[in-house]
Amino acid sequence: LERAIPVHQFILTKSVSRTLTEYVVLTATAAALKQMEKRGFPVEPGESVRYVLMDARARDSERKVRVAEFLEGNETPDAWEYIKLLCRSGQTLLAPFGYTEDKLFAMCEDLSDLSITNMPERAIAIQEDYKSAGESRSKARGGVGYKKPWRIIDETATEETAAEF
Structure with missing residues (x-):
């Protein structure tokens, strides 16, 4: 992800169904509840908790997730x-x-070896003049049954660049 996406875009919201003491396994939600309680903000069943997954395999609540309210902005999500x-x-x-x-x-x-920074700027372009094959009341365009594709590979991309996809 190479920090191309801000960490706050990774926030998950989970509804809490039980108290912290009822959790047997340190799930991401349990880790978030533990962080909240440690900082003096206990969360009751029926309430929600928001967090970012930091290291799903970690056994420590502080390393496993980061509660949204405690994000610093420099975290690297899992x-x-x-x-x-x-x-x-x-x-x-x-x-x-x-x-x-x-x-x-x-x-x-x-695809894990692909890099966002190595993508050509115009490898995929939106087709501007797509029209429905039939009558429709909707103003939506593209998708199944339409004459033109909603995206095309840029013909100016080199064969070497196209092979990266």
């Missing part, structure tokens, strides 16, 4: 844990097409 969350959500949408969480995660691992 990028792969967020990718796992995206893959889990992606499975929900793409399961009918044979994509599992594991398959999506493997695809992300294959």
Whole structure:
């Protein structure tokens, strides 16, 4: 992620279903509750806690997550844990097409050597004049059943650059 995305964009909000003492395993939510209580802000069931995943495998609550209210702005989120969350959500949408969480995660691992800073500036461009194939009351454009794609690969990109994708 190379700090291309501000840390506050990684904040997760979880609704608390039990007290801190009822947690047996140090989950991310339990770690956040522990941080809140340690600083004098106990969170009760039914309330929400907001945090950023810092090191999902850590056994220490201070290293595992950072409560949103205590963010300093220089933290580095656990990028792969967020990718796992995206893959889990992606499975929900793409399961009918044979994509599992594991398959999506493997695809992300294959792309792990890509860098945002190495992407060509105009590798993908939005097609401006897409029109629906049929009548529609909606002003939405693009997607399935439309004559032109919603995105195209820039023809000016070199073969070497295109191979990076």
